[in-house]
Amino acid sequence: MSEYKSFVQRIGLVGISNLLISLSALIFIPIITKNFSIGDYGIWAQVNTTIALIPNIANLGLPYTMVRFLSAENDKTKIKESFYSMLAIVFASSLLISIILIIFQNPIANALFDGNIQVLYIVSIISFFACMNLMIISFFRTFQQIKRYSLFLILQSYVGLMLSAYLVLTGYNIETVVLGLLTGYLVVFIVMVLLIGNYLGFDIPKFKNLKEELNFAIPTIPSNISSWIVDSSDKYVIGIFLGSAAVGYYAPSYAIGSILLMFLSPFAVMLPAVLPKYFEKGDLNKVNEFLKYSMKYFLLITIPGGFGLSILSKPILMIISTNEIAMNGYLITPFVCLGAIFMGIYGIINNILILEKKTKILGKLWIFVAILNVILNIFAVPYIGIIGAAIATLISYIFAFIITTVHSKRYLKLPFEYKSILKIIIASVIMGIFLLYMKPVGIIAILIVILIAVVIYFGVLFILQGINKEEFNFLKKMIG
Structure with a gap:
C-alpha cells in the first residue's frame, strides 16, 4: 500500500501545482483583456x-x-x-x-x-x-x-x-x-x-x-509537435484567416475548457516515472492497477467538470474578460471540454504503448492527426469561424483516442470500468440540469451554485454506488 500512497500523494502535489498554474493564467485574462485591445x-x-x-x-x-x-x-x-x-x-x-x-x-x-x-x-x-x-x-x-x-x-x-x-x-x-x-x-x-x-x-x-x-x-518528436499542432495551431489558423481579434475571442473560452487537462498532468507526470519499475519486473497486475485507478479518478473529476464548465462558460467569461469576448466565444468551451476528456483518456492509455517502446506508433498517429487537424481548420475556420476550429480539435482528439485504444489493447487490458463511467455520466447529467436551471450571474452566485452542484453530483454518485466501499477505503488509506 505504501507505493500507492506515495503515488497518490505525488499525484495530488502535481495536481495542486497545475491548478495553481491554470489559475494564474485565468487570473491574468481579465487583467490584460480589460487594459489592452482584443488585438x-x-x-x-x-x-x-x-x-x-x-x-x-x-x-x-x-x-x-x-x-x-x-x-x-x-x-x-x-x-x-x-x-x-x-x-x-x-x-x-x-x-x-x-x-x-x-x-x-x-x-x-x-x-x-x-x-x-x-x-x-x-x-x-x-x-x-x-x-x-x-x-x-x-x-x-x-x-x-x-x-x-x-x-x-x-x-x-x-x-x-x-x-x-x-x-x-x-x-x-x-x-x-x-x-x-x-x-x-x-x-x-x-x-x-x-x-x-x-x-x-x-x-x-x-x-x-x-x-x-x-x-x-x-520517434516521439512527430508526436510532440503534432499534438501541439492539434492543441494550438488552431490559434495560428484563426489569426491568419480572421485576425488577432478573433484569436482574442477564441483564447479565453479555449482556456476555460482546457482547465480539464490540468487533471491529466499529474498522471502524465507520474505514470511514466512509476510504471517502468513494475513493467520491467513483469508485475503487470500492478501496472494494470495503477492505470485502472488513474483512469477512474481522472473521469470522476473531468466528466462532471466538462458539464459544469460548458454550462457556466458564458457567466465565467463575463467575469474574467469582457462582454464582447463572452458573447463571441462561450460556445467554444463545450467542444474544448469534450476534446480535453478524450485527450486525457488517451494520455493515460498511451502509457501502454510507451512501456512496450512502441513510440513509432504514436509518432505516426500524431503526424496523421496533425495533418487532419490542419486540413479541418483550413476548411472550417473561413466558413464557420472560431467554432470550426473547436470542432476540428475535438474530431482530432477523438481520432487519436480511438487509434491508441485499438493498438494498446493488444498488449494490456484497457483500464475502463464501463458501469462506473455510465454512473459518472448519469450523475453529471443530473448536476448539469441543476446548473441549467439556476443560470447564475456574478462571481458569488457562480461559486455558490458550483458548491451545490458538487454536492448534488457526489450525492447522486453515492446513491448509484459509482464509488464502491472498497475503492473509497483504498483511496482513503492511500491519502491518509
Whole structure:
C-alpha cells in the first residue's frame, strides 16, 4: 500500500501545482483583456502558443526519454553522463531555433504578431530558456523529486505573470509586458542549474549512450509537435484567416475548457516515472492497477467538470474578460471540454504503448492527426469561424483516442470500468440540469451554485454506488 500512497500523494502535489498554474493564467485574462485591445490580447495568446510549441521541437523528445531511461538508474556517474549529453543536444537545438526565428523575423512577425518585430525578438529569447527549462525540470520529475518539480513549475509561471501583470496595470505596452514573462524562465533556469550542479557536479558530455536514447526519442518528436499542432495551431489558423481579434475571442473560452487537462498532468507526470519499475519486473497486475485507478479518478473529476464548465462558460467569461469576448466565444468551451476528456483518456492509455517502446506508433498517429487537424481548420475556420476550429480539435482528439485504444489493447487490458463511467455520466447529467436551471450571474452566485452542484453530483454518485466501499477505503488509506 505504501507505493500507492506515495503515488497518490505525488499525484495530488502535481495536481495542486497545475491548478495553481491554470489559475494564474485565468487570473491574468481579465487583467490584460480589460487594459489592452482584443488585438493586443490576441498577440499575447500567440506568444504563449509559440512558447509552448518550440520546446516540442527543440527538445527532440529527450525530456521524456530521460524519464524512461534514467528513472530506475541509481549510478550517479551514469546519470551525469546521460543527463549532460542530452542537455548539450537540447542547448544546441534550442539556440539554432532561436537564431532561425531572428533570421526569418519579418514573415514570422507578420504571420503571428501583427508585424511586431520587438515581440518576436523577446519570444526568441524566452523560447530558448523555455526549452532548457523543460529539459532541466524533467530531471526532478525523473527522480521523483516532486516537491522541487512542482515548485519550479509554479515559480516559472507566477514570477513572469506577476511582473507582466504589474507592467499591464502600470500602463506599459504589449512588448514590455511580454518581456516580463522572461523573468520567470530566467530565474528558474538559474536556480535549477545551481541545484543540479551541486548534486551531480558539472561534466563535459561524452555522448556514450546517446544513440540508444535518440532511437527512443526521435520517434516521439512527430508526436510532440503534432499534438501541439492539434492543441494550438488552431490559434495560428484563426489569426491568419480572421485576425488577432478573433484569436482574442477564441483564447479565453479555449482556456476555460482546457482547465480539464490540468487533471491529466499529474498522471502524465507520474505514470511514466512509476510504471517502468513494475513493467520491467513483469508485475503487470500492478501496472494494470495503477492505470485502472488513474483512469477512474481522472473521469470522476473531468466528466462532471466538462458539464459544469460548458454550462457556466458564458457567466465565467463575463467575469474574467469582457462582454464582447463572452458573447463571441462561450460556445467554444463545450467542444474544448469534450476534446480535453478524450485527450486525457488517451494520455493515460498511451502509457501502454510507451512501456512496450512502441513510440513509432504514436509518432505516426500524431503526424496523421496533425495533418487532419490542419486540413479541418483550413476548411472550417473561413466558413464557420472560431467554432470550426473547436470542432476540428475535438474530431482530432477523438481520432487519436480511438487509434491508441485499438493498438494498446493488444498488449494490456484497457483500464475502463464501463458501469462506473455510465454512473459518472448519469450523475453529471443530473448536476448539469441543476446548473441549467439556476443560470447564475456574478462571481458569488457562480461559486455558490458550483458548491451545490458538487454536492448534488457526489450525492447522486453515492446513491448509484459509482464509488464502491472498497475503492473509497483504498483511496482513503492511500491519502491518509
